[in-house]
Amino acid sequence: SPNPSSTPGGGYTLDAYGGVHNLGDSPPVSTTGYWPGWQIAKSIVMDPCDTTGQYSGWVMDGFGGLHPFAAAGTPMPAVPDITGYWPGWAIANDVAAFCITVGGVQHAAGCVLDGFGGLHPWADSSAVIGDVPCTGTGYWPNWDIATKITVIPGTDEGYVMDGFGGIHPFNGAPYYAPSGYWPGWTIARGIVATATGGYTVDGFGGIHPFGNAPVITPSGYWPNWDIVRGIAVAYGGTGVYTLDGFGGLHPAGGAPYLSASGYWPNWDIAVDLVTAP
Numbered sequence: 001s002p003n004p005s006s007t008p009g010g011g012y013t014l015d016a017y018g019g020v021h022n023l024g025d026s027p028p029v030s031t032t033g034y035w036p037g038w039q040i041a042k043s044i045v046m047d048p049c050d051t052t053g054q055y056s057g058w059v060m061d062g063f064g065g066l067h068p069f070a071a072a073g074t075p076m077p078a079v080p081d082i083t084g085y086w087p088g089w090a091i092a093n094d095v096a097a098f099c100i101t102v103g104g105v106q107h108a109a110g111c112v113l114d115g116f117g118g119l120h121p122w123a124d125s126s127a128v129i130g131d132v133p134c135t136g137t138g139y140w141p142n143w144d145i146a147t148k149i150t151v152i153p154g155t156d157e158g159y160v161m162d163g164f165g166g167i168h169p170f171n172g173a174p175y176y177a178p179s180g181y182w183p184g185w186t187i188a189r190g191i192v193a194t195a196t197g198g199y200t201v202d203g204f205g206g207i208h209p210f211g212n213a214p215v216i217t218p219s220g221y222w223p224n225w226d227i228v229r230g231i232a233v234a235y236g237g238t239g240v241y242t243l244d245g246f247g248g249l250h251p252a253g254g255a256p257y258l259s260a261s262g263y264w265p266n267w268d269i270a271v272d273l274v275t276a277p
Contacts, residue, residue: 008256009235011275013247014044018059020069021262023249026055026276028261032076033059033067040090044272045097047077048151049106053277057097062090064112066122077108081129084112084120091115095122096149098156102128110134110151111170113160115144119170138168145186150193153233161191165200167210180208190231192240201231201242207252216240220250227268232275243273 010026016039022028035041046057056070056077064085068077086092097110100123109123111134118139121132137160140146149170151158157173163186167178173193180200182188190201197211203226205218220228220242230243239255245268249260264270 008258009275009277010258011232011235011241011273012044012046012057013243013249013260013262013270014041014059014272014274015247015262015264015269016041016271017269018061018067019262020044020059021247021260023260023273023275024256024258027071029055029069029071030076031059031067031069032079033061033065035061039269041271042090042092043094044274045095045110046274046276047108048097048110049099049108055276057274058095060092060095060112062092063087064092064114064120066095066112078124080108080122080124081126082112082120082122083129084114084118084122086114091144093144093147094149096151096158098151100128100131100156102131109156111149113146113149115146116140116142117146117160117162117168119149119160133171135171137170138162138166147186147188148191150191150198152193152198153195158193159191159198161188161200163188165202165208167191167200174211176210178208178210180206187226189226189228190242192231192233194233194237199231199233199240201228203228205242205244205250207231207240207242214253216253218242218250219252220244220248229270230273232273235275235277241273241275243270245270249273 010024
C-alpha cells in the first residue's frame with residue numbers, strides 16, 4: 001500500500017451510469033453494476049472495514065440496490081443484505097458505510113438514505129443486519145428533500161443533509177448548525193464529516209464548514225452555475241476535494257492534486273466521489 005506521507009492518495013468518482021473511475025494512486029476496479037444510457041447510479045462507498053490497503057466497496061443505484069466493486073487482487077465484497085429497496089422508484093439518494101463488530105467479527109454495514117429522510121440498515125451478512133444502528137435524523141414524509149449522508153470517520157455516527165443545507169445528526173452525532181443554509185432553495189449538493197465537524201458544498205462550489213472544521217477557500221467556484229456534485233476529505237485528512245459534473249476534481253485547503261481517469265467536458269454525468277489510500 002502506498003505511503004501516505006510521500007504519495008497523494010487517491011479515490012474514485014462515479015458516473016451516473018455506474019462507471020467507477022480511479023483517482024491518483026488508486027488502481028482501476030471491476031464493477032458489478034453498470035447501466036449504459038440510464039442515469040440511475042447515485043452513490044459510492046469504500047469498504048469501511050478494510051485496513052490493508054485493498055480497494056473495494058459498493059455503488060448504490062437509485063432504487064437502493066448495492067453493487068460490489070473491487071480492484072484486481074482484492075476479493076469482491078459480498079452483495080449486501082438490504083432493508084430498503086424500491087424497484088422502479090428512484091427514491092434512494094445516498095448511502096453511508098461504517099464498520100461494526102459483532103461476536104468479535106468485523107462487518108461492513110451502514111445506512112441507505114431515502115429522499116424523505118428514512119434510514120435503512122444494510123450489512124455484508126443477513127446475520128448482523130439487526131445489529132446495524134440507523135436512528136435519528138429529520139424526516140419529511142412524501143417530500144424528496146433528504147439528499148446526502150456522511151459518517152464521522154471511525155464511528156457509526158454522522159449527518160444527513162437536506163437540500164436546503166440543513167444538517168441532521170443520526171446515531172447520536174453531536175448537533176451542529178450549518179454555516180450555509182438556503183431555505184426554499186435546493187442548492188446544497190454534498191456533505192462530508194470530519195472528527196471535529198465537517199463541510200457542505202453548494203452547487204456553485206462554495207464550501208461551508210460546520211462544527212470546528214477550519215474555513216476552506218474553494219479552488220473551483222462557478223457563481224450562478226449549478227455544476228458541483230460532491231465533496232470528500234483528502235486521504236490523510238488535510239483539505240478536501242470538490243467534484244464538478246464533468247468529472248473535474250478541485251483540491252482545496254491543502255489537499256494534493258490528484259489525476260482523474262474520468263472526465264467528460266460539457267457533459268454533466270459525474271455524481272459522486274470517495275477518497276481512498
